[in-house]
Amino acid sequence: MLNRRTRRRQGSEPTRQSRILNAWVDSMTMDDLLSRLHEGVLFTVNPDHLYHLQRNPDFAAAYSRADFVSSDSKYVYWALGFLGRPIVSKLSGSDIVPAFWRHHAENPDVRIFLLGAKPGIAAQAQRRINAEAGREIVVGAHGPSMNFVNDPAECDEAIDMINQSGATVLIMGLGAPKQEIWIDRYRSRLPGVKIYMGVGATIDYEAQAVKRAPRWMTQNGLEWVYRMTTEPRRYWRRYWRTLEFFKLVALDKVGQYRPPPFLSPVTDPADISAAAPPRRSFPRP
Numbered sequence: 001m002l003n004r005r006t007r008r009r010q011g012s013e014p015t016r017q018s019r020i021l022n023a024w025v026d027s028m029t030m031d032d033l034l035s036r037l038h039e040g041v042l043f044t045v046n047p048d049h050l051y052h053l054q055r056n057p058d059f060a061a062a063y064s065r066a067d068f069v070s071s072d073s074k075y076v077y078w079a080l081g082f083l084g085r086p087i088v089s090k091l092s093g094s095d096i097v098p099a100f101w102r103h104h105a106e107n108p109d110v111r112i113f114l115l116g117a118k119p120g121i122a123a124q125a126q127r128r129i130n131a132e133a134g135r136e137i138v139v140g141a142h143g144p145s146m147n148f149v150n151d152p153a154e155c156d157e158a159i160d161m162i163n164q165s166g167a168t169v170l171i172m173g174l175g176a177p178k179q180e181i182w183i184d185r186y187r188s189r190l191p192g193v194k195i196y197m198g199v200g201a202t203i204d205y206e207a208q209a210v211k212r213a214p215r216w217m218t219q220n221g222l223e224w225v226y227r228m229t230t231e232p233r234r235y236w237r238r239y240w241r242t243l244e245f246f247k248l249v250a251l252d253k254v255g256q257y258r259p260p261p262f263l264s265p266v267t268d269p270a271d272i273s274a275a276a277p278p279r280r281s282f283p284r285p
Contacts, residue, residue: 001259001266003085009067012036018085021050021248022259022266023063025071025080027087033070033096034103039194040067041187043180044093047075047245052177053264054248059177060264062184069265070096072200074218075242079249093199094212097171100197105133112138113162113193116173117203119143125207140165149178159189169195173203 001019007026008014013036017024023045028036043049043066052059063069070091071077077090104110112129114122122141129138142161148154162170170193172179179198187196204210212218251257259266 003083009036009040011038016087017069018080018083018087019266020045020076020080020083020085021252021257022053022060022264023050023069024265025069025076025087027089028070028091029089030091030095030099033068033091034099037068037100037195041065041183041196041198042068042070042096043198044070044072044091044096044200045076046071046073047242049176050076050245050248051241054244054260056177057260057262058181058184060260060262062177062180064263064265064267065184066180066265075245079245083249083253092218093197093202094205097197097199097202097206100169101129101133101137105135105137110137110169111165111167112169112171113165113167114138114141114171114173114203114206115144115158115162116171116179117143117201117207117209121207121209122173122203124209125203128208129206139167144174149174149182155182155186159186162190163192167193169193169197171197171199171203173199173201175200 003019005017005019005024006014007017007024013032015032015036016027018027019025025045026033043063045063049059049063049072053063070093071080071087072090072092074090077087080087101110101112114125116122117125120143122143126138126141130136140161142158144154144158145151148158170183170190172183174182176198179200183196183198187193201210205212248257
């Protein structure tokens with residue numbers, strides 16, 4: 001398997017990418033990302049994503065078709081350095097989203113729809129962002145039900161809301177792997193949307209409904225400690241699964257990691273483009 005490659009995108013500078021298990025991660029600063037993110041799909045990889053990428057073909061196929069993948073985790077960032085494939089920075093969804101809307105605050109072509117979080121939270125984030133941006137940059141918001149992704153009628157309703165809003169950017173916060181699979185499955189029905197972001201709990205942060213860990217903790221890879229102490233029932237399973245990440249990285253270091261036997265980001269691009277996305281119900285995160 002390749003460990004590093006150059007990704008060329010139409011209309012922007014080439015980007016260096018590094019492989020972490022069966023995913024590719026872009027080596028970019030925030031300024032690089034903001035200058036290149038004119039269209040396409042952005043996912044933010046972390047150890048929990050990499051756990052699911054070993055097991056979930058739909059999730060891996062969605063990652064295969066992503067245009068940008070940033071490191072959402074200091075542990076992914078550090079692991080790539082340990083493997084001899086360093087990237088220039090960690091770019092989490094909770095940092096990208098506010099940087100993105102501030103960067104485009106005066107760009108009338110950028111109109112955002114927020115999809116995710118509990119009912120009422122996305123609308124709260126919409127009001128806060130618009131007040132700070134000084135215009136209606138967020139043109140719609142919807143907090144769907146818990147089983148939204150497995151309800152075709154509710155998915156149709158959300159698609160109609162996004163299309164009718166005139167949004168050109170969809171920011172989705174349902175958590176992985178739901179948000180990535182949903183974007184991959186339904187983006188063809190959203191002709192006006194140019195940019196898609198799967199960003200987990202970021203809508204909660206933008207609404208200030210959930211407090212982020214102090215910056216010193218995020219900078220030192222300790223955000224998981226803050227989350228475990230503030231929301232243990234929500235996060236304990238996720239961080240238990242992270243133990244497998246360290247094992248797989250160690251195997252990769254000595255050349256013993258093997259990707260799962262299904263379509264994934266490290267599959268040959270020709271095979272990826274020819275493959276149809278699987279159709280099945282969404283798994284629990």
